[in-house]
Each structure stands twice: as C-alpha cells, then as structure tokens.
Amino acid sequence: MGQVAEQHDRLGRRLKRIGSMIAVMSGKGGVGKSTVTASLADALTRKGICTGVLDADLNGPCMARMMGVPDFKPSPKNGSMTAARNEFGIPVMSMGMFLPDERTPLVWDANSQRGAYTWRSMVEMSALRELLSDTEWGDLDVLLIDLPPGAERLQNLVDLLPNLAGAIVVTTPSVVAMKVVGRSISMATDITNVEVVGIIENMSAVVGPACGHQDKFFGETSMVEDLAAAHDVPYLGKIPFDHRLADCLDHGQSYLQTHRSKPAATAILSIAEQVFSWTKTKSS
Amino acid sequence: MKFLCVPCDQPMNLHSTHGPFDGTMSIVYECPSCDVQMAMLTNKAETQMVRSLGVKIGGRTAPAEPMETLRSSLAVSHEESASESSSGGRCPFTGVISDAMAAAEPEAGIHWSPEALTRLEAIPSYIQPMVKRNIEDYARDRGLSEIDEGVMDAMKGQLGM
Numbered sequence: 001m002g003q004v005a006e007q008h009d010r011l012g013r014r015l016k017r018i019g020s021m022i023a024v025m026s027g028k029g030g031v032g033k034s035t036v037t038a039s040l041a042d043a044l045t046r047k048g049i050c051t052g053v054l055d056a057d058l059n060g061p062c063m064a065r066m067m068g069v070p071d072f073k074p075s076p077k078n079g080s081m082t083a084a085r086n087e088f089g090i091p092v093m094s095m096g097m098f099l100p101d102e103r104t105p106l107v108w109d110a111n112s113q114r115g116a117y118t119w120r121s122m123v124e125m126s127a128l129r130e131l132l133s134d135t136e137w138g139d140l141d142v143l144l145i146d147l148p149p150g151a152e153r154l155q156n157l158v159d160l161l162p163n164l165a166g167a168i169v170v171t172t173p174s175v176v177a178m179k180v181v182g183r184s185i186s187m188a189t190d191i192t193n194v195e196v197v198g199i200i201e202n203m204s205a206v207v208g209p210a211c212g213h214q215d216k217f218f219g220e221t222s223m224v225e226d227l228a229a230a231h232d233v234p235y236l237g238k239i240p241f242d243h244r245l246a247d248c249l250d251h252g253q254s255y256l257q258t259h260r261s262k263p264a265a266t267a268i269l270s271i272a273e274q275v276f277s278w279t280k281t282k283s284s
Numbered sequence: 285m286k287f288l289c290v291p292c293d294q295p296m297n298l299h300s301t302h303g304p305f306d307g308t309m310s311i312v313y314e315c316p317s318c319d320v321q322m323a324m325l326t327n328k329a330e331t332q333m334v335r336s337l338g339v340k341i342g343g344r345t346a347p348a349e350p351m352e353t354l355r356s357s358l359a360v361s362h363e364e365s366a367s368e369s370s371s372g373g374r375c376p377f378t379g380v381i382s383d384a385m386a387a388a389e390p391e392a393g394i395h396w397s398p399e400a401l402t403r404l405e406a407i408p409s410y411i412q413p414m415v416k417r418n419i420e421d422y423a424r425d426r427g428l429s430e431i432d433e434g435v436m437d438a439m440k441g442q443l444g445m
Contacts, residue, residue: 097362099360111304
C-alpha cells in the first residue's frame with residue numbers, strides 16, 4: 001500500500017504545477033474529440049494561456065500527429081520524461097510516442113494474451129497515471145485530456161484525478177450520438193460528480209470550400225442545445241465541418257494560423273474564450 | 285500487503301523468489317523471529333495482475349524510474365524510449381520479478397530450427413519479441429534445447445494468439 005500511496009503522491013506533486021485539468025470526452029466515437037482537443041489547445045495558446053495536451057486514448061493515439069510532433073520519442077531526464085513541444089510550445093504526451101511507428105498496435109507484454117481482460121484495464125490505468133505523473137509538463141494553466149470513447153472513461157480518470165476541474169463534452173447533432181452522449185453527461189454529473197464545462201456541437205454543418213455556404217449535416221435542428229438544456233449544462237457552440245481543419249490536423253498544422261477567418265476557426269476561438277472564462281471563474 | 289507469523293506476531297520478510305516459470309512464480313517469506321518460511325504461489329493471471337500495478341514485491345530500495353510500468357510492460361516499444369540509466373527500464377513490478385524475467389531472457393542453449401524461425405518470422409513484427417521470449421521460456425521450463433515446429437504447436441494454445 002505504501003508504494004501505491006507513493007504513486008499518488010508523485011502524481012499529486014506533478015499536478016500542483018497545473019492550473020486546471022479538463023477532460024474532453026464523449027460517450028460516442030468519431031464525433032471529433034481529438035479534433036476539438038487539438039483545436040482548443042491551439043486556440044487557448046494563442047490567447048496566451050499555457051496549455052498542454054495529454055492523449056489518454058492509449059489504444060488509438062493520434063494527438064502526436066495532430067499536434068505536429070508525430071516522430072517525437074520521449075526520453076528520461078532528471079526523473080521525468082520529456083514532453084514533445086510543438087512549434088507553438090504546447091507540451092504533448094501520448095502513448096503513441098512509445099510505440100515504434102504508427103502501424104504498431106498497443107500490445108502489453110504478457111505470458112499469454114488469453115484472459116487479458118483480467119489485467120488489461122489495470123495496466124492501462126497504471127500507464128495513464130504514469131503519463132500524467134512522470135511527464136515534465138512545466139507550469140500550465142490548462143491541461144486538456146483527450147479521452148477515448150466510452151462513458152466509463154471519465155470515471156477511470158476521476159479515480160486518478162479527484163481534482164479534475166471539469167469535462168468538455170463533444171457530440172455531433174445526430175440522434176444516435178446524442179443518446180449515447182446524454183448518458184455520458186449523466187455519468188459525469190450524477191455518478192462521478194464532475195462539472196461539465198459545456199457541450200460542443202461538432203460537425204454541425206459542412207462548409208462549401210469556395211463559397212463558404214454551410215449545409216447542415218443532420219438537417220435543421222436544435223437538438224444539441226436541447227440536450228444541454230435538459231442536463232442543465234452550458235452549450236458552448238457549434239463547429240462546422242471544414243475539410244481544411246481535417247487536412248491541417250492530419251499534417252500537424254495549425255488551422256487557426258492559416259484559416260483564422262473561416263467559420264470553424266471563429267467557432268473554435270469563441271469556444272476557447274468560454275473555456276478560459278470558465279477556468280478563471282473556477283480558480284477565483 | 286504483509287504476512288504475519290501468528291505465533292511470533294511478527295511481519296514476515298521477503299526471503300527469495302523463484303520464477304517466473306511459464307508465467308507462474310513463488311515468493312518465499314520468512315519470519316525474522318522463528319525463521320519459519322512460507323511461500324506464496326502466483327498463477328499466470330495473478331503474476332500479470334501484480335505486474336500491472338507497477339509495485340515492487342518486498343518494497344522498493346530506489347525510486348521508480350519515469351514511466352517505468354508503461355515502458356517495461358509494452359510488448360514492443362521504440363528503442364529511443366530506453367532507460368536513462370543502463371540498469372533501469374525493464375523493472376515492472378518487482379526487482380524480484382523483473383530480475384527473474386531478465387535472468388530468463390538470455391537465449392543461451394536454445395536453438396531454433398530453420399522451420400521454426402520461418403514460422404516465427406511470419407508473426408507480425410510488433411509481437412515477435414514477446415512471442416519469441418515466451419516460446420523460449422516454455423522450452424527452457426521443459427528442459428528443451430531446441431525449438432522446432434512441434435514445440436511451437438504445443439505452445440500455440442498457451443499464447444492465445
């Protein structure tokens with residue numbers, strides 16, 4: 001038990017230098033959590049807010065690529081692991097940095113993979129704890145934690161981080177996604193007692209590349225706003241799908257740097273402003 | 285977790301460990317007062333579960349290296365994420381277990397037949413090191429000096445792959 005306590009002490013010491021830790025979550029996969037995480041980190045940094053990114057999706061890591069550091073390999077230094085820093089100085093840590101290449105899946109060493117369900121989640125929790133506690137984050141105002149899909153992921157994170165400041169929930173305006181996301185919000189607010197910073201409606205429309213006209217993906221609807229109201233959590237805004245945003249993140253480039261006037265960029269900056277205001281309110 | 289010697293009302297000390305052999309190991313504790321010994325046997329799942337916790341049986345004498353459990357538990361990792369010191373790194377849940385595993389790693393005396401090597405090379409590269417080590421452990425535990433296709437067939441079911 002002493003060693004487990006020491007692990008938690010080590011985590012606590014590291015996280016003292018981080019202002020607010022915010023999870024980016026969704027019960028549903030494919031709604032754009034990682035896109036939102038990378039974009040918010042970019043936007044917050046441009047506002048002068050020291051922001052870091054932890055890729056907590058151990059089995060599907062993508063933040064290293066999205067943040068422009070796909071080839072970075074961490075190394076030990078003074079008892080910590082160095083974080084990657086992208087061209088804007090944002091520290092990034094991801095499981096993918098420990099794997100040989102982007103084709104290699106995460107396989108844990110074991111005498112047999114049979115029966116892995118009995119220990120896999122435990123070793124993943126240990127790995128996640130170490131990614132948090134052993135990374136040299138420096139002094140941060142905000143650490144964004146990109147969670148994998150699944151309502152239970154937030155609960156696992158809260159077990160590690162009882163002082164998690166809040167969670168941003170991402171959804172698309174599809175009925176199927178929102179039903180699942182609604183459960184995740186209930187999990188956050190009712191079971192894990194995590195404050196929801198707000199809901200982001202991602203891929204709300206598609207932007208014509210030439211004319212800038214927006215076509216709805218899912219028809220005219222206010223379902224996500226209704227979902228936010230039903231759970232009494234803030235609605236942070238909608239981000240239209242822009243293939244240039246996807247292209248930029250595929251290549252680790254800043255969308256805000258090159259497409260600042262586009263509707264999606266305006267939305268991201270507005271949402272980042274609200275997130276920052278929320279953190280200021282929480283810390284005051 | 286500690287074991288108590290009931291007659292002496294003393295916590296027992298770690299005495300020695302044996303294994304892991306085929307994923308199982310025994311950990312021997314001894315009472316400092318009466319020298320009575322007891323052994324705890326772990327099966328494969330229990331060994332792996334303790335390993336997953338990132339703790340060291342018998343207590344630590346040195347602080348954990350950064351991301352020790354993560355780096356030592358990967359079936360294959362990037363070579364550049366190697367240890368800061370030459371001695372650390374692969375030390376998952378115990379000097380005990382990892383030392384024993386390290387001791388089991390040398391391949392001296394184990395010969396691979398060409399057919400067995402061909403089959404090994406057909407396995408995805410990212411799990412080859414783990415599979416190779418497990419098969420060699422399997423052969424070593426049974427006193428075999430050569431790994432041929434028959435050994436691989438016998439081992440196949442145990443790998444779960």
